[in-house]
Amino acid sequence: MRILLIGHGKMGKAIEQYAIQRDHTIAATVDLNDPLMPTIAEQADVAIEFTHPDAAFENIKFCLENKIPVLSGTTGWLDKMPEIEKICKENDGTFLYASNFSLGVNLFFKLNEQLAALMNRQEKYKPAITEVHHTEKKDAPSGTAITLAEGIIEGFDKVTEWKLGKSEKENELPIFAERIGEVPGTHKITYKSDVDMISIEHEAFSRDGFVEGAVLVAEWLPQQKGIKKIDDFLKL
Numbered sequence: 001m002r003i004l005l006i007g008h009g010k011m012g013k014a015i016e017q018y019a020i021q022r023d024h025t026i027a028a029t030v031d032l033n034d035p036l037m038p039t040i041a042e043q044a045d046v047a048i049e050f051t052h053p054d055a056a057f058e059n060i061k062f063c064l065e066n067k068i069p070v071l072s073g074t075t076g077w078l079d080k081m082p083e084i085e086k087i088c089k090e091n092d093g094t095f096l097y098a099s100n101f102s103l104g105v106n107l108f109f110k111l112n113e114q115l116a117a118l119m120n121r122q123e124k125y126k127p128a129i130t131e132v133h134h135t136e137k138k139d140a141p142s143g144t145a146i147t148l149a150e151g152i153i154e155g156f157d158k159v160t161e162w163k164l165g166k167s168e169k170e171n172e173l174p175i176f177a178e179r180i181g182e183v184p185g186t187h188k189i190t191y192k193s194d195v196d197m198i199s200i201e202h203e204a205f206s207r208d209g210f211v212e213g214a215v216l217v218a219e220w221l222p223q224q225k226g227i228k229k230i231d232d233f234l235k236l
């Protein structure tokens with residue numbers, strides 16, 4: 001498969017290596033200041049986009065308008081998702097966003113939803129999320145923490161919105177974001193009462209899980225149409 005790689009940072013470089021191991025060709029690599037040209041699009045079967053919150057929208061739009069199925073793992077741009085959905089429909093395109101491409105985190109999302117449903121009947125416990133990432137991360141909270149928050153809000157009636165940092169309001173779910181060294185990504189959910197705490201945690205040991213997931217989804221995506229979700233691929 002011929003892959004257009006948009007973003008050649010930590011994720012882009014690791015995806016390039018893994019895709020080559022799986023016998024794919026990197027049709028072109030586009031980084032900041034490299035122009036995205038329609039001629040590049042013609043040479044690719046699929047695009048993989050891991051860039052910057054401010055860049056994702058234009059990159060995805062370019063792919064959809066140039067008829068390349070595209071997946072994006074870039075976080076921090078989701079206010080523009082409705083517009084991308086519209087562009088995808090108008091161009092009869094294919095698009096998939098996932099806040100986290102690793103199998104482990106997607107299993108963790110399911111566990112989080114099940115725990116929220118169980119805790120919903122318990123008056124004495126208050127939920128919170130803590131995420132820890134490397135110091136180069138541009139956005140906070142992480143996209144994964146936002147997906148986890150959405151899962152809790154869906155299943156645990158007492159919280160209706162999330163807030164970055166400490167919260168005084170009963171209906172707010174606090175998300176604490178820490179930036180430490182080179183941590184690839186750790187997410188912890190806690191339910192605290194006055195007497196104890198229940199917690200579940202996912203810790204990535206490296207970026208390998210995100211990379212493998214992104215390449216496997218990229219192999220599947222060209223056979224799909226419309227807005228897809230990673231659940232459509234993983235079928236957990």
Ligand SMILES: NC(=O)C1=CN([C@@H]2O[C@H](COP(=O)(O)OP(=O)(O)OC[C@H]3O[C@@H](n4cnc5c(N)ncnc54)[C@H](OP(=O)(O)O)[C@@H]3O)[C@@H](O)[C@H]2O)C=CC1
Pocket residue numbers: 006007008009010011012030031032033050051052053055059072073074075076098099100101102210
């Ligand atoms: N969904 C998932 O599973 C995962 C998502 N992520 C997300 O992916 C994104 C990238 O992460 P990571 O690789 O660690 O970040 P890096 O900062 O290491 O890499 C981002 C790269 O994108 C480049 N870039 C910036 N703007 C543009 C643009 N307009 N067009 C093309 N390239 C551009 C940057 O160039 P320059 O350095 O010159 O600015 C840099 O090379 C983040 O949003 C992160 O949260 C990360 C891991 C997993």
Ligand SMILES: O=C(O)C1=N[C@H](C(=O)O)C[C@H](O)C1
Pocket residue numbers: 075099100133137138141142143144145184185186
């Ligand atoms: O920026 C990162 O590194 C990561 N970003 C994603 C996120 O914001 O959830 C996924 C992963 O945690 C690594």
